Amino acid sequence: MSFSRPSLQDLINQAQADIEGRLPGADAKLRRSNLNVIGRVVAGVAHGLYGFLAWIARQILPDTCDEEMLLRYAAIWLPDGRVAASYATGNVTITGTIGSVIEAGTVLQRGDGVEYQTDAELTLAGASATLAVTAVAAGQAGNAVAGTALTLVTPVVGVSSSAVVAAGDLTGGADVESVEALRQRVIDRIRQPPHGGSAADYVAWAKEVAGVTRAWCYPQELGDGTVTVRFVRDDDASQIPDPAEVAAVQAYIDARRPVTGVLTVVAPVAVPIDFQIDLTPDSASVRAAVEAELRDLLLRESEPGATILVTHIREAVSLAAGETDHVLAAPAADVTHTVGQMATFGSVTWL
Numbered sequence: 001m002s003f004s005r006p007s008l009q010d011l012i013n014q015a016q017a018d019i020e021g022r023l024p025g026a027d028a029k030l031r032r033s034n035l036n037v038i039g040r041v042v043a044g045v046a047h048g049l050y051g052f053l054a055w056i057a058r059q060i061l062p063d064t065c066d067e068e069m070l071l072r073y074a075a076i077w078l079p080d081g082r083v084a085a086s087y088a089t090g091n092v093t094i095t096g097t098i099g100s101v102i103e104a105g106t107v108l109q110r111g112d113g114v115e116y117q118t119d120a121e122l123t124l125a126g127a128s129a130t131l132a133v134t135a136v137a138a139g140q141a142g143n144a145v146a147g148t149a150l151t152l153v154t155p156v157v158g159v160s161s162s163a164v165v166a167a168g169d170l171t172g173g174a175d176v177e178s179v180e181a182l183r184q185r186v187i188d189r190i191r192q193p194p195h196g197g198s199a200a201d202y203v204a205w206a207k208e209v210a211g212v213t214r215a216w217c218y219p220q221e222l223g224d225g226t227v228t229v230r231f232v233r234d235d236d237a238s239q240i241p242d243p244a245e246v247a248a249v250q251a252y253i254d255a256r257r258p259v260t261g262v263l264t265v266v267a268p269v270a271v272p273i274d275f276q277i278d279l280t281p282d283s284a285s286v287r288a289a290v291e292a293e294l295r296d297l298l299l300r301e302s303e304p305g306a307t308i309l310v311t312h313i314r315e316a317v318s319l320a321a322g323e324t325d326h327v328l329a330a331p332a333a334d335v336t337h338t339v340g341q342m343a344t345f346g347s348v349t350w351l
């Protein structure tokens with residue numbers, strides 16, 4: 001039988017009734033009566049205690065507890081607890097006079113204030129050079145695409161104050177694991193305890209790497225004794241991981257997997273879906289709502305080798321706020337994928 005927490009008014013009525021039952025002839029409901037005040041004070045205290053008990057009840061299990069208690073559950077159930085934020089790394093190109101020295105720790109700043117520092121000292125051997133840098137602050141904000149302009153915070157003699165992100169981008173930056181992602185990992189760990197290298201273990205190991213949001217395991221895909229792992233980073237500008245991010249997951253799992261298994265970590269092959277939609281009403285707000293629903297659909301249902309049902313695409317468009325009618329011209333049928341291929345959001349053409 002479930003417990004129903006009494007409301008404040010129910011507690012006030014109960015306190016007043018108790019007072020009147022123990023003091024024959026008294027009326028605890030009179031507005032300016034001391035008995036009325038006492039009844040309300042007692043009811044208020046009881047209501048606060050009931051609230052505290054309700055809070056305690058929510059902390060008992062990880063699916064309802066607050067962040068503070070969830071961190072304690074994570075410390076117990078997960079080997080490394082919450083996944084910490086990671087730092088973006090990569091190369092930048094800078095120009096200057098031959099022989100000029102750029103010291104380790106030299107700070108460069110992006111236009112929005114995000115800072116990076118050089119990893120090692122470098123002496124210019126030519127008119128330009130490539131420097132390895134790491135973001136000063138951990139987080140996704142440190143990622144930057146090739147060509148992004150940077151500026152030296154403190155001038156260096158013989159070196160141009162301007163620099164650009166080199167080919168390969170600045171990648172690897174990820175925010176600290178969200179509360180709900182951590183909650184789901186704790187629940188998954190309870191439901192699927194480690195089995196010395198089961199498919200669930202490989203998925204769990206991959207998701208312990210900063211920035212990894214979803215992962216899949218394919219036993220024996222490349223032959224007996226092999227394990228293939230694919231993963232995505234949904235919070236990055238590109239959810240498909242780059243070679244450095246794949247290598248990081250490979251190294252992390254290699255340090256934990258059974259020594260007899262042959263592990264291959266690969267990125268899914270992105271297959272963008274281009275949508276063609278005749279929308280009613282065709283307004284900017286409804287278009288934005290439709291795109292948000294389509295992206296959410298792919299986030300929920302897209303995985304390597306999965307089929308995206310055209311009926312689900314139509315449903316997603318219909319669920320968009322403000323949409324009253326639409327015609328989906330493309331895709332006209334279910335979108336299928338081969339092993340390793342994964343549907344991603346391409347574009348929307350509004351007819």
